[in-house]
Amino acid sequence: MNAPHRLAVLVDSCLLPSVSGSADRLPEWILRGLERGTPGVAVHTDGADARKAAQALRAAAPDALAGHPGPPAASDGSTAAAELVAAGANLHLGVRPGAAAETTRAFVTALQTHGVAAALGPFTGTGSLRPFAEGAAAGVRAITAGHAAAPGGEGRPAVLSQSAVTGTLRGELGYGGVVMSDVLDAPDIIESWGVPGAAVLAWIAGVDLVRLGPGSGAGVRNAIHAAAARAVADGDLPMGRLEEAADRVARLRRWASEPRMPVAALRERVVPLEA
Template sequence: MNAPHRLAVLVDSCLLPTVSGSGDRLPDWILHGLERGTPGAAVDAGCAAAARRAARALRAALPGALAGHTGPRPAVDGTAAAAELVASGANLHLGVRPDPAPGATGAFVTGLQAHGVAAALGPFTGAGGLRPFAEGLAAGVRAIAVGHAPAPGGDGRPAVLSPAAVTGTLRGELGFSGAVMSDALDAPAVVEGWGVPGAAVLAWIAGVDLVRLGPRSGSGVREAIHAAAARAVTDGDLPLARLEEAAERVARLRRWASEPRTPVAARRPVTRDA
């Protein structure tokens, strides 16, 4: 595989586009990305039936794809949330919010992931209390989503673009080794300051693994991200090894989320000899 093609595959492997609407066919630009390594998509659908159709189309194009969803509202416990998400075809909960009540975040993550739905806990900014995130880590949370709010003690840039927040606090202080995601990069606070392509590159440099593209992103944005990443690699700002590391973490997340699992209620209890 030549170097430009390898870079293109790595970039696609670290992008999570958003599927909008209720059609049974995915947009061509998303299909092309799935053929090149994109691990799945977030599903932005107005009802459960539409979400199921989008998830079916996604898995028809890529068996074992990540199918992200923001989860049920109002909030329910992790087991109930997992049941609803599984019914809609999702295997990645994009909207797991940290709960300040002691033990609540860990319990939610445990209940959710016991049913094979990966939790993306966030938004993480490095500010405020870190206890819910520490609880999530102790419960084995598979992903953490970094948000758009400014990182503490920085230059005002969003946490998702801050090496201090991602590599320093999340990776270093908390010791998280799973997949780090971005919140959707088409938020005004990001677009107005850096544009989606520039923000994607800065997020990877900061230590983010999986860049989430919002529903307003399309084929032109994907192509611009590829061009921005190529420039950053050529200039030495974005090491290829950083993208390789990110792609491997995303691949681990996808493998975990696509593993077949026995429903929790059907599992036999573990017995020990007296």
């Protein structure tokens, strides 16, 4: 595999695009990305539309990550897992740290026992780090780096801060799983760095999986590829950093595709997510 193609595959392997609304088929640019390594999509819809999007994703890539923001008021991890499995999701994108650190550990453990990976966040490196330490101890599969300014990050949000991601999260807390970005097409990110520039800075900071919101389409994806190619050529973004990120994402994808508690047992417990 030549270097430009290898780089393109690595970039696609470290992107999580989003879909919203009702559709029986994913956009063509996402389907092409899935063929080249894109690990899945984030589904920003509920009820029948969420199940339809998950079915379209699985038709293209049976082992893909199907992310979802999660039920708004699930009382525990098992209930959240039941609703997400019914919606076709295997990645909970909205796991918030509990008021008590032990609550975070219990929620993450119950959720992941049923095969739904937890993305805990937002992590900013400020406030109490204990919920994230408890989540890491529980084997949380992903932690989301947020938009709030990180301490010592030169005014950058945590998602673009090497001190927050590599220093505090990886170093101080010893976390070895996937670090995911919060959606990068937020107004403050776009205004200061643009989505392509922010994606490159996120990878440099130590983020593995860059999450795009529903407003980012094929043009943004192509611009990210161009920005990554420039950063690699300039020596700012080592290929090894992307290879490390892609490997972590691949391990998350394999974990999420493994069967655990029978789906039927979960579906009997609660009514599926509805719009």
